[in-house]
Amino acid sequence: MKKLILFLLTISFILVNPLSAQTILKKVGRAVSNEIPGANGSDNSAGSKTSDPEPSCACDNAELIVDLGGTLKLNYKETHISTMDDGSLLLKDLISGNYYIVKGTSATGPISAGDPRLAGFDEVDENSGKDQLLLRYKGYISKSGDKYLITFGGKNYGPYAQIDKFVITKSKDKFGVLAVENVIASEMDGKAMDEAIKNAKTDQEKMAIAMKYSQQMQQKIMKGGGPASMMQKFITNVSGSTFDPATQFGYTLNTDMKYDEILLLSYSKVIDLQGKTIINLKPEHTGATNIFINTANTKYAVYNYDEIAFSDDGTTLKDLFNPHLVRVNGQTFLAYIYYSPKRNAIMQCKIPF
Numbered sequence: 001m002k003k004l005i006l007f008l009l010t011i012s013f014i015l016v017n018p019l020s021a022q023t024i025l026k027k028v029g030r031a032v033s034n035e036i037p038g039a040n041g042s043d044n045s046a047g048s049k050t051s052d053p054e055p056s057c058a059c060d061n062a063e064l065i066v067d068l069g070g071t072l073k074l075n076y077k078e079t080h081i082s083t084m085d086d087g088s089l090l091l092k093d094l095i096s097g098n099y100y101i102v103k104g105t106s107a108t109g110p111i112s113a114g115d116p117r118l119a120g121f122d123e124v125d126e127n128s129g130k131d132q133l134l135l136r137y138k139g140y141i142s143k144s145g146d147k148y149l150i151t152f153g154g155k156n157y158g159p160y161a162q163i164d165k166f167v168i169t170k171s172k173d174k175f176g177v178l179a180v181e182n183v184i185a186s187e188m189d190g191k192a193m194d195e196a197i198k199n200a201k202t203d204q205e206k207m208a209i210a211m212k213y214s215q216q217m218q219q220k221i222m223k224g225g226g227p228a229s230m231m232q233k234f235i236t237n238v239s240g241s242t243f244d245p246a247t248q249f250g251y252t253l254n255t256d257m258k259y260d261e262i263l264l265l266s267y268s269k270v271i272d273l274q275g276k277t278i279i280n281l282k283p284e285h286t287g288a289t290n291i292f293i294n295t296a297n298t299k300y301a302v303y304n305y306d307e308i309a310f311s312d313d314g315t316t317l318k319d320l321f322n323p324h325l326v327r328v329n330g331q332t333f334l335a336y337i338y339y340s341p342k343r344n345a346i347m348q349c350k351i352p353f
Helices: 002-012 132-136 187-199 203-223
Strands: 033-035 063-067 079-083 089-093 099-103 106-111 141-144 147-152 155-160 162-168 175-180 233-236 252-254 263-265 269-272 277-280 291-293 300-304 307-310 316-318 321-328 331-340 345-352
Touching (some): 063 089, 132 141, 147 175
Antiparallel strands (some): 099 106, 263 269, 300 307
């Protein structure tokens, strides 16, 4: 379809170059999915503890997230964990294929594949083919015809033909979206064009069909507001935002780096929506994507696979996963979870941050 569109644009001499769309949620559930770190110790049967040493990231005041023994009886080597935006965990028993949902310290399961309670987790693909934006951001994004509408804080935004990125803060009071008002041709248009040209008997007929669709595209562009309506735009309810994706290339929207803030990450620094530099990354951390910034903007932590490295003193913590920022009684913490062989449980540590 893309080749046909380019061909038609050449015929009609339309010089429009909208920004290429970013990938939208290949998996529902932005957070990283990991095999449990530390699964190289001695074998243990489901529900049993081992004499393996605790990982280096273990802390004295660790909080119990879920006991893999007890009623669950899960072997940590045969368990796969996915994490979600709201902090809930999805445990999959690779032996039985059953799922368990953990929210706080409460576990629900076993749950079979296909259960509607699994909708939204990145390890479950029963919802493939459905609109992932509508599934993940129900209540904020809806569809009217073939376009998207955004409702936030009692206000409506849109319609948009394409949403490339949607972020929302943990307190649900700020949002940001990269969207395009109009596209040259929808998927339906492309299929109709493909079919018509495929059924054409002569090159002359193919050219006539191409010219027809080219004219329709020109009319669509002008009716929709001209070429500018096909450029990616940034929409937010944050006052004073100056971010323009058309001129500020290479920035990624992020709500994970700092608690309750929408920030922009580039290869070597982090800025806010007003263009102020929040922090510069050290040379050894340039290109990192999983970054957490402390409240005072004086240091940051970088997460890579199962390790966190701190920028201020270079210390590291290993054999952990799902680092995330939480706020308790007004104080922000960098939290992470790890597997405890001693307790056969998933534990959580929190560092004031």
